[in-house]
Amino acid sequence: MSILDNRAALKAEIDKVAEVAGYLWMKGWAERNGGNITINITEFVDDGMKSLPAISGMMPLGKVLPHLKGCWFYCKGTQKRMRDLSRNPMENGSIIRILDDCSHYEIVADCPVAPTSELPSHLAVHDYLLAKGSPYRASLHTHPIELVALTHNRDWMEKDRATRMLWSMIPETKAFCPRGLGMVPYMLPSSQELADATIKAIDEDYDVVMWEKHGVFAVDTDIMSAFDQVDVLNKSAQIYIAARNMGFIPDGMTDAQMTELSNAFGLPK
Ligand code: 2HA
Ligand code: ZN
Numbered sequence: 493m494s495i496l497d498n499r500a501a502l503k504a505e506i507d508k509v510a511e512v513a514g515y516l517w518m519k520g521w522a523e524r525n526g527g528n529i530t531i532n533i534t535e536f537v538d539d540g541m542k543s544l545p546a547i548s549g550m551m552p553l554g555k556v557l558p559h560l561k562g563c564w565f566y567c568k569g570t571q572k573r574m575r576d577l578s579r580n581p582m583e584n585g586s587i588i589r590i591l592d593d594c595s596h597y598e599i600v601a602d603c604p605v606a607p608t609s610e611l612p613s614h615l616a617v618h619d620y621l622l623a624k625g626s627p628y629r630a631s632l633h634t635h636p637i638e639l640v641a642l643t644h645n646r647d648w649m650e651k652d653r654a655t656r657m658l659w660s661m662i663p664e665t666k667a668f669c670p671r672g673l674g675m676v677p678y679m680l681p682s683s684q685e686l687a688d689a690t691i692k693a694i695d696e697d698y699d700v701v702m703w704e705k706h707g708v709f710a711v712d713t714d715i716m717s718a719f720d721q722v723d724v725l726n727k728s729a730q731i732y733i734a735a736r737n738m739g740f741i742p743d744g745m746t747d748a749q750m751t752e753l754s755n756a757f758g759l760p761k
Pocket of ligand 1: 514525526527528571608609610681682
């Protein structure tokens with residue numbers, strides 16, 4: 493028995509998470525338990541779900557998150573592997589609900605798998621998105637090799653320098669990641685400080701935020717779209733590296749070509 497039985501719409505969302513988890517593993521972005529995914533599934537919750545008993549005690553969120561009252565999430569489990577999640581999402585992640593005090597949660601289904609270590613960042617971001625009235629319901633943290641490599645150099649950590657280079661490698665990148673790549677300096681994984689800095693970067697209007705020497709954090713309407721934004725950025729980083737490996741610095745699209753593209757697709761300048 494699974495909470496997903498006879499809940500086709502909810503199951504379709506979890507299936508997308510499993511599909512993306514498989515891509516993360518295949519791309520080499522999800523070593524061991526690396527990366528995490530949370531999705532806000534509140535719109536799929538029915539009365540039958542609301543009456544289900546908890547299968548865990550009350551766990552603290554570490555912070556009051558007022559906009560999460562009554563919200564439900566699917567979360568990857570802590571210490572769980574993306575490659576396992578791709579085959580078995582409900583044994584490597586769980587469905588949680590936020591309690592009315594907005595500072596605790598409990599696990600509801602299917603297994604008592606404790607959520608990801610990055611839960612503070614993920615839930616604080618979901619709280620921020622709801623407060624803003626954003627339609628975004630998915631957040632993804634992963635370790636894309638070439639984008640992480642880029643952050644090991646101070647110059648590329650300068651605001652929007654990497655964004656300009658990545659956009660200029662191939663026209664699709666700006667078209668499909670129109671807000672670019674925000675940069676957050678190194679901070680301890682799982683810390684509240686990192687969560688706060690991530691929200692600040694998203695608030696500056698980025699959908700994808702780089703955690704220096706660690707990974708990316710991306711938000712979008714659903715998990716597939718969040719993955720796509722990271723995928724186009726990392727593709728550009730790979731093209732840059734391929735050119736450098738051929739012995740030259742790539743020209744990149746010209747400013748005039750970038751402006752033409754932005755006008756044609758109605759993208760921000
Ligand atoms: O959950 O990637 O940053 C594993 C991680 C933590
Ligand atoms: Zn990580």
